[in-house]
Amino acid sequence: MKAVVARTFYWLVGGNTTVPVTLGLRNIYILPTGYGLLYLIGLGAMLIGSINYNNNLGFLLTFLLGSLGMTAMLTTYGMLYGLDLVSAAARPVFAGEPMAVDIRLAGIARPRFGIRWYIDRENRTEVDLAAGEMLRVRVYARTTHRGRFRPGRLRIAVVYPLGLFQAWARIDPNVAGLVYPRPLAGALPLAHDQTGSGQGPTLGPAGVDDFQGLSTYQPGDPPQRIHWQAYSRGRGLHTKTFADPVGQALMLDLARIRGDDTEKKLSILAFQVLRAHHHRRPFGMILGERTIPVGSGRAHRQRCLRMLALYGSS
Amino acid sequence: MLRQPIRALIVALAAAAAPLVFELPWWAVGWCLACWGYCLAGDRHGWSAPPRWIRMGIFVTGSVAVLVSAGLRFDGRDFITLLAVMAGMKPLEIRNRRDSMVTVFLAYFLVITSLFVFENLSMTVYLFLSVWITTAVLIQVNHPKGRLGAQLRLAGRLVVVAIPLTVLLFFLFPRLSGSYWGSPWTRQGRSGFTGTIRIGDVSRLALVDAPAFSVFFDGAPPPPDQRYWRGIVFQRLAGRTWYPEPRPHRRHRSIAGETQTGYTVVLEPTGQRHLFVLDLPLVADPVGSIMDDHTLLARRSVRQRLRYHAVSVLDYRQSADGPPGERYRQLPGGQNPRSTQLGRRWAKNLGSPAAVVAAGMDFFRESGFAYSLQPGPLGAEAVDDFLFSVRKGFCEHYASAFTVLMRAAGIPTRMVGGYQGGRWNALGGFLSVRQSHAHVWCEVWLNGQGWTRVDPTQAVAPERIDGQMAGDKLTGGEGRGMAALRRWHQTVQQTWETLNMRWNIWFMGFSAEDQVALLKRMGIYVAGRTHWFVFMALPVLFIGLFLLVGRLRPPPARSPDDAAVKIYGRFLGKMHRIGFPRPSHLGPQSYSDFVVRRHPALKAQVDAITQTYIALRYRPHAGPATLQNFGRQVRRFKPLPPAAKEDPGT
Numbered sequence: 005m006k007a008v009v010a011r012t013f014y015w016l017v018g019g020n021t022t023v024p025v026t027l028g029l030r031n032i033y034i035l036p037t038g039y040g041l042l043y044l045i046g047l048g049a050m051l052i053g054s055i056n057y058n059n060n061l062g063f064l065l066t067f068l069l070g071s072l073g074m075t076a077m078l079t080t081y082g083m084l085y086g087l088d089l090v091s092a093a094a095r096p097v098f099a100g101e102p103m104a105v106d107i108r109l110a111g112i113a114r115p116r117f118g119i120r121w122y123i124d125r126e127n128r129t130e131v132d133l134a135a136g137e138m139l140r141v142r143v144y145a146r147t148t149h150r151g152r153f154r155p156g157r158l159r160i161a162v163v164y165p166l167g168l169f170q171a172w173a174r175i176d177p178n179v180a181g182l183v184y185p186r187p188l189a190g191a192l193p194l195a196h197d198q199t200g201s202g203q204g205p206t207l208g209p210a211g212v213d214d215f216q217g218l219s220t221y222q223p224g225d226p227p228q229r230i231h232w233q234a235y236s237r238g239r240g241l242h243t244k245t246f247a248d249p250v251g252q253a254l255m256l257d258l259a260r261i262r263g264d265d266t267e268k269k270l271s272i273l274a275f276q277v278l279r280a281h282h283h284r285r286p287f288g289m290i291l292g293e294r295t296i297p298v299g300s301g302r303a304h305r306q307r308c309l310r311m312l313a314l315y316g317s318s
Numbered sequence: 319m320l321r322q323p324i325r326a327l328i329v330a331l332a333a334a335a336a337p338l339v340f341e342l343p344w345w346a347v348g349w350c351l352a353c354w355g356y357c358l359a360g361d362r363h364g365w366s367a368p369p370r371w372i373r374m375g376i377f378v379t380g381s382v383a384v385l386v387s388a389g390l391r392f393d394g395r396d397f398i399t400l401l402a403v404m405a406g407m408k409p410l411e412i413r414n415r416r417d418s419m420v421t422v423f424l425a426y427f428l429v430i431t432s433l434f435v436f437e438n439l440s441m442t443v444y445l446f447l448s449v450w451i452t453t454a455v456l457i458q459v460n461h462p463k464g465r466l467g468a469q470l471r472l473a474g475r476l477v478v479v480a481i482p483l484t485v486l487l488f489f490l491f492p493r494l495s496g497s498y499w500g501s502p503w504t505r506q507g508r509s510g511f512t513g514t515i516r517i518g519d520v521s522r523l524a525l526v527d528a529p530a531f532s533v534f535f536d537g538a539p540p541p542p543d544q545r546y547w548r549g550i551v552f553q554r555l556a557g558r559t560w561y562p563e564p565r566p567h568r569r570h571r572s573i574a575g576e577t578q579t580g581y582t583v584v585l586e587p588t589g590q591r592h593l594f595v596l597d598l599p600l601v602a603d604p605v606g607s608i609m610d611d612h613t614l615l616a617r618r619s620v621r622q623r624l625r626y627h628a629v630s631v632l633d634y635r636q637s638a639d640g641p642p643g644e645r646y647r648q649l650p651g652g653q654n655p656r657s658t659q660l661g662r663r664w665a666k667n668l669g670s671p672a673a674v675v676a677a678g679m680d681f682f683r684e685s686g687f688a689y690s691l692q693p694g695p696l697g698a699e700a701v702d703d704f705l706f707s708v709r710k711g712f713c714e715h716y717a718s719a720f721t722v723l724m725r726a727a728g729i730p731t732r733m734v735g736g737y738q739g740g741r742w743n744a745l746g747g748f749l750s751v752r753q754s755h756a757h758v759w760c761e762v763w764l765n766g767q768g769w770t771r772v773d774p775t776q777a778v779a780p781e782r783i784d785g786q787m788a789g790d791k792l793t794g795g796e797g798r799g800m801a802a803l804r805r806w807h808q809t810v811q812q813t814w815e816t817l818n819m820r821w822n823i824w825f826m827g828f829s830a831e832d833q834v835a836l837l838k839r840m841g842i843y844v845a846g847r848t849h850w851f852v853f854m855a856l857p858v859l860f861i862g863l864f865l866l867v868g869r870l871r872p873p874p875a876r877s878p879d880d881a882a883v884k885i886y887g888r889f890l891g892k893m894h895r896i897g898f899p900r901p902s903h904l905g906p907q908s909y910s911d912f913v914v915r916r917h918p919a920l921k922a923q924v925d926a927i928t929q930t931y932i933a934l935r936y937r938p939h940a941g942p943a944t945l946q947n948f949g950r951q952v953r954r955f956k957p958l959p960p961a962a963k964e965d966p967g968t
Binding site (some may be wrong): 016017024039043046050053056057058059060061063064065067068069070071072074075076079118132162163165167170199254295 | 417427446453483828
């Protein structure tokens with residue numbers, strides 16, 4: 005029932021509610037809050053008192069407070085009016101993490117205080133925007149499963165200054181973000197790339213963990229592999245090396261993971277991607293017909309995760 | 319949970335309650351101070367809140383204290399006490415935003431309470447101050463991060479912006495005429511006359527400088543010795559207390575005279591029915607009726623400032639009538655034997671009533687009586703004591719003693735209570751009568767003249783009646799500086815009084831009738847309540863209409879920019895039809911190049927259209943002429959597909 009009323013109302017008012025959007029007459033709504041109603045009841049009591057005792061000062065105060073409420077209503081409205089939501093961008097996250105949606109703002113010619121931004125009520129962001137700033141507001145949306153994710157409606161609400169009225173806008177951020185599968189650690193029958201070296205599997209699957217020796221530090225070596233103990237003894241910088249011969253690239257194949265739960269398998273793959281990336285180990289990935297050749301680096305990692313996120317959807 | 323701004327909240331409560339300090343019982347003031355002090359200290363040192371049972375205990379204690387102090391009757395004053403006690407306790411239990419909001423609303427409510435108690439200009443000014451502070455605190459509650467200075471400024475701005483609408487509402491909001499219950503909170507009976515006089519009452523009044531009423535005369539004000547403001551007539555003496563006539567009748571006798579004075583009185587609330595008029599009233603507003611003893615009695619007790627007009631005759635003649643009843647000669651038996659004896663002796667020796675009256679006045683004038691506001695206590699036989707031993711007193715002593723003497727001599731006599739004199743305010747052009755002008759005089763019934771005013775105080779202290787007293791007594795022996803200071807003080811006082819008076823008349827006295835008159839002057843005739851109904855229904859209709867029109871109205875008007883885009887769109891359509899759709903990555907200039915490369919025959923026209931379009935969009939001040947020209951160009955543009963398609967495009 006409430007939803008029907010709300011839908012009818014929003015339909016009736018119309019107006020653009022999709023980013024990019026300028027908040028104005030047709031997409032800002034305002035209603036008294038519970039305190040506003042209490043205030044109104046108080047005013048009613050004062051008015052009745054003033055009428056009863058025919059007390060002009062009472063009338064004056066009642067009308068002053070009433071007008072003050074009106075002024076506050078306009079001020080509250082003005083906190084949103086003219087605010088420009090230029091664009092929205094979403095950063096990819098792993099399922100279960102809140103997704104950060106960045107909204108770029110303009111039109112902050114005058115200060116705007118106490119504006120609450122939220123997509124779901126648990127993750128509110130309250131910001132004060134000083135005049136003349138170009139700002140980015142970060143709002144978080146809850147994610148549950150992987151895939152392309154469109155955060156729901158963004159609410160921009162404000163009760164400033166008196167808390168008697170709440171003005172709000174209901175905006176579609178018009179942005180889609182990627183939700184990667186939630187990484188899931190687990191013992192896995194991982195296969196090495198058979199075609200890469202042609203020598204067959206000689207090393208254990210978790211070769212990155214096998215300490216091999218120390219080599220002299222080269223610029224670019226990851227800091228976590230520097231042998232700090234040796235450095236502290238004054239023997240210079242050395243890098244720990246592991247049994248991870250070059251060319252022995254990891255191939256992550258969905259088909260090779262046992263189990264029926266595709267989502268779970270994707271989660272395990274996501275974990276492996278992260279792990280391989282963390283250890284700077286080149287890896288490739290096979291998801292059904294699609295293959296990502298062996299590679300490394302941030303962009304490669306992202307590409308793999310993206311494929312995992314979108315697996316199964318067009 | 320954010321910490322609540324306890325300090326700001328207490329400031330708001332204190333500002334709202336401040337005017338009530340002297341209205342509240344002392345323990346309530348102490349209560350508030352103690353609670354607030356504790357909260358402030360706790361807020362400062364980070365004490366944890368008192369546990370629930372202690373707060374309950376405090377609440378019960380406060381409520382019981384109010385009930386005990388109120389007794390069985392629970393009137394407006396006790397309601398104020400209750401509010402104050404609640405305001406004291408409230409900060410103890412502020413935990414979250416809701417508590418803070420409720421506290422601020424309580425502060426607003428306290429403001430209106432003090433308005434009901436004090437209706438004057440200072441309170442009007444204070445109202446705005448108090449609302450300003452409370453509003454700033456309300457902003458603080460809603461935005462705890464903000465700076466106090468900015469919030470005070472914002473609150474000030476909100477209040478100032480609200481004022482025009484307030485004024486509009488004040489004058490145009492439909493009013494009902496007449497008071498329903500009268501304010502139960504107005505200070506009443508604190509000063510001013512009550513229904514009876516105990517000897518010694520009026521001298522206490524004389525020490526109060528509160529205004530009793532103000533008078534605007536239609537013409538010139540009467541001379542000071544004619545300014546007798548008649549209020550109550552006392553007829554019966556019992557012990558030391560004088561009582562008025564129990565059941566007064568309306569006046570039927572007529573009075574006449576040459577010197578008529580019309581005037582308007584603005585009477586402060588007294589809680590009594592007596593109105594004050596110049597001796598003797600001829601006609602008065604229908605707010606009251608003139609009684610048999612020439613007093614003006616309102617229909618209900620005056621609980622609000624009351625304005626009425628009256629005409630009085632100063633050199634009145636009354637229609638000759640038979641002597642009044644025996645009750646004007648009665649004295650409580652067995653009291654004041656010496657005075658009674660003296661009166662009887664005069665009656666026997668002198669004979670004519672006029673001679674007896676003269677003897678009485680001479681007696682006061684020549685026996686070493688002194689006028690004093692602090693006469694000291696009198697014994698059981700008050701009049702005897704006064705006449706024969708103390709001989710120091712105030713108007714009511716003289717009037718009582720004189721009445722007793724005259725009645726003993728067999729002359730019908732009564733006492734009149736009211737005010738005498740008044741302070742002339744030259745700036746405002748009105749006479750300000752204060753409680754300190756309270757006066758009591760006598761009336762004796764003389765054959766052929768009727769009731770005749772005799773003021774025994776005049777015999778003792780003529781300056782009291784001539785209006786010379788204050789000035790003479792105080793200017794004597796003063797240095798020049800003091801005199802200047804006095805003059806300055808007087809000017810300030812008069813200005814303030816005048817402002818107050820104007821404010822009281824124009825603002826406080828604004829009534830339903832004034833509203834109708836105001837609307838009439840604006841050309842709006844308000845016949846009945848139906849009109850107001852229309853005014854109430856209009857906003858609803860307006861909102862409905864607004865919503866409908868909003869739904870139906872065409873898209874917003876286009877700027878020249880939009881028009882140019884639209885015409886350019888027609889051009890693109892024509893190009894599309896001949897096989898050159900615009901790839902979405904090409905801007906107008908690139909698109910023009912793109913087309914010309916593939917279809918050189920169109921170069922001139924496409925170039926011209928593109929240039930005009932770019933000029934319209936990106937060059938400032940491209941006028942409507944350019945737009946028309948652009949439209950014409952596009953209309954005339956009739957492209958044909960290229961003859962030979964050697965290159966089908968990339």
